[in-house]
Amino acid sequence: MSFDAFTPAHLIAAQIREGAVSAEAVITGFLDRIARINPQVNAFTDVTTERALAQARGIDAARIAGQTLGPLAGVPFAAKNLFDIEGLPTRAGSKVNRERAPAPRDAALVERLSAAGAVLVGGLNMGEYAYDFTGENAHDGACRNPHDLARMAGGSSSGSGSATAAGLAPLSLGSDTNGSIRVPSSLCGVFGLKPTYGRLPRTRSFPFCDSLDHLGPFARDVTDLAMAYDAMQGGDAHDPACAQRAIEPVLPALAHGVSGLRIAVAGGYFATDGMPEADAAVKAVAVALGATRNLVLEGAGIARAAAFLITNAESAAFHLGRLRARADDFDPETRDRFLAGAMQPAAWYIQAQAARRWFHDEMMRVFADIDLIIAPVTPCPAPEIGQKTLSLRGETVPLRPNLGLFTQPISCIGLPVAAVPVFGAGLPIGVQVIAAPWREDVCLRAAHALQRAGVCEAKAPAMLA
Incomplete structure (x- = not known):
């Protein structure tokens, strides 16, 4: 067989199109690996074996018949279980939702990847209702x-980061409200893309906080990340946030590198003093990209506070009926945050939205003079399962919220971000490369340049290779 579990998706698709390997052989190989490895990592909650094999056989038949295959023909992918998957209840990581009727149709992004030839192999573990940075699910296990x-593995897209890092699927889909693509990317050592708010449709996915929710891909290779992103682009009238978005392919832009880009390192709120792994990673990325400026982003702390208040208020309102009817079926930590949001004064939400608009306007002024900003993703590499606190700048703080210390201000105003993995002597840690709204091409150009330079790469886990 001419591929292994860590072969980039675009190379797998090329081999299938050329007839060097069959799609059925690829999918069978990955399903076998999932059966062997998933009991160790607990990334999958559902494996769609029959569907995957049927689609793979259809791809092989189409190739034999001389039909043109899609750019991701035969590439396995998996989706966080808040995406609708036809025939399965959309769990959203909860106990309550698993009693829902099976979804009658796939989520829009699942449909779009499938239309490009990618083959869905299952649904992925996640933090309950996406309100989590740890990946420790009380119902499906950590x-x-x-x-x-x-x-x-990080959360809330824990299964997405873990499955992609473990070689169980070259591509996966996750969601990011306050950092839930970037945190698992950082802790698991893979690439992740949080597009601009409104760029990719959320149609037929289970919401968390509507005004902050983003969907996006994970991959072990930047070309794969760009191909998946391009396949999913386009407006959708069922998601008003992206109803009018035109397709702007990024794959051709990767070759442009970072020449001519004005690049700065975020300091102040984003300073990495006392965080040795994050500090080393940011410095390595800054040197490789040729960053020439340091930048203090005024108001980032205010933006993070606003993100907390907006998240609590919107998510609590959405879940209030479930909380009244079945409070005991929630993870207590999730339930208590929702209840706190339900009691939050309306004035706080209004003030948070005003702060959000102010920080957005401040950042637009920054982007008039800067094209790309470098910042850490997480303050540390992956903590131990069950760990409750974190040492941060000389203080002991709760771990769960502070894994999103550096991601929340960026989510708050919907900027596009690529999370890129840096491996030091031990565990990986991620760096954010952040661009102005709608400039995912800039983020991915930087990520691609870092991968080509060998500074950022997704390494095969030694214990699972």
Whole structure:
């Protein structure tokens, strides 16, 4: 067989189109690996074996018949279980939702990847209702980090980060409200893309906080990330946030590199003093990209506070009926945050939205003079499963919220971000490369340049290779 579990998706698709390997052989190989490895990492909650094999056989038949295959023909992918998957209840990581009727149709992004030839192999573990940075699900069990099974995969897209890092699927889909693509990317050592708010449709996915929810892909290779992103682009009238968005392919832009880009390192709120792994990673990326400026982003702390208040208020309102009817079926930590949001004064929400608009306007002024900003993703590599606190700048703080310390201000105003993995002597840690709204091409150009330079790469986990 001419591929293995860590072969980039675009190379797998090329081999299938050329007839060097069959789609059925590829999918069978990955399904076998999922059966062997998933009990260790707990990334999958559902495996769609029959569907995957049927689609793979259809791809092989189409190739034999001389039909043109899609750019991702035969490439396995998996989706966080808040995406609708036809025939399965959309769990959203909860106990309550698993009693829902099976979804009658796939989520829009699942449909779009499938239309490009990618083959869905299952649904993925996640934090309950996406309100989590750890990946420790009270109902489905903790998702484990492939680089150290005693450590967290990160959340809330825990299964997406873990499955991609473990070589169970070259591509996966996740969601990011306050950092839930970037945190698992950082802890698991893979690439992740949080597009601009409104760029990709959320149609037929289970919401968390409507004004902050983003959907996006994970991959082990930047070309794969760009191909998946391009396949999913386009407006959708069922999601008003992206109803009018035109398709702007990024794959051709990767070759442009970072020449001519004005690049700065975020300091102040984003300073990495006392965080040795994050500090080393940011410096490595800054040197490789040729960053020439340091930048203090005024108001980032205010933006993070606004994100907390907006998240609490919107999510609590959405879940209030479930809380009244079945409070005991929630993870207590999730339930208590929703209840706090339900009691939040309306004035706080209004003030948070005003702060959000102010920070957005401040950042637009920054982007008049800067094209790309470098910042850490997480303050540390993957903590141990069950860990409750974190040492941060000389203080002991709660771990769960502070894994999103550096991601929340960026989510708050919907900027596009690529999370890129840096491996030091031990576990991986991620760096954010952040651009102005609608400039995913800039983020991915930087990520591609870093991968080509060998500074950022997704390494095969030694214990699972």
